[in-house]
Amino acid sequence: MNDLLTTREVQDLLKLDRTTVYRMLKEGRLTGVKVGQQWRFHRQEVEALLRGASPSATGRSTLVDPPHRVQPLTSAPLPLHCVQAIQDVFADLSRVGVVTTTTDGEPLTQVSNGCRFCALIQSTDAGRAACRASWRALAARSDRTPRIATCHAGLKYIHARIEVNDHPTAMLIAGQFRVDDAPLDTRRLAHNIGVAPDELEQALAEVTILDERMRAQLGVWLKKVAHTFEDIGRERAAMIGRLRAISDLAVLDRPD
Structure with missing residues (x-):
């Protein structure tokens, strides 16, 4: 048989x-x-x-x-090469550091326009873990209104949630700026993350200070860029759906 x-x-x-x-x-x-x-x-x-x-x-x-x-045809929810390019332009215009992460705070893109202060922090495992914890905390916020928050290092950042077809997909975070030149405890921070205190203090002086008008403008731009990413994600999902339908038809039409 x-x-x-x-x-x-x-x-x-x-x-x-x-x-x-x-x-x-x-x-x-x-x-x-x-x-x-x-x-x-x-x-x-x-x-x-x-x-x-x-x-x-x-x-x-x-x-x-x-x-x-x-x-099944699978793909990342967002085309990261497009996201990175748009993010780079947004960061240059806003004069702040920008990154796109998962809703768990894991970076999906390279940081655009990053400052030396944050680069020093993220040069150690402890520093990277602290930054990711700060990003992850943003995901717990239920509202979609961009609000300025303070990261573990004392700098400011603002974020917008990205949803594709009503599903939380990613976060767009603009940060690495200050609102004034008040002193920060850089020595304690340097000790905790394992970098040279003097070098961190010098890098702090280079961090961008945004006035109230620029902070308000940053929130407006952030929402527009996040909405653009959502539009791109929806179009990508629709395209993947069409390709999946074509793939299914090809399977069904194969000769026996």
Whole structure:
């Protein structure tokens, strides 16, 4: 008895049409192998389905090729090369450091227009962990109105949540600025993160100070850039959906 069945034989055994058989293959409910350009299915697995068992219950390994399941088209929610380019321009115009992160505070992009003060902090494991903790804390805020907050190092930052199709996807964070020249305890900070205190103090003098007007403008720009990223994300999701539909049709239309 032949252990590999054609699609037609599977249709006859399961009393299904060809479209349903290929849909089961795509969804992983049925395992197929490719022999040349045609699909073949293990008789033992098909008979297990007739008995009401799951495909994995057969415990059968592939004889010809590895088990094939059609993989869905996947992609990052945002095209990061586009995000990085827009972010770079935004950072140059606003004169602050900008980064896009996940909702868990993990950076998705390189920091744009970063200052030397923050570069020193992020040069150590302790400093990077502290920055990520500050970014992560932003995700806990429920409102979408950009508000100025203080990071672990005493600098200011502001963020906007990015949602694609009503799903929280990322955060756009603009920071690395001050609102005045009040002194910071750079020696304690340097000790905690493991950098030279004098070097950190010198770098602090280079940090941008934004006046009230510029801070208000920064919030407006931030929201516009975040909305642009959302539009890009929605268009990308729609494109991926169309490609997935084309991929599904290609699977269903393959000759047996």
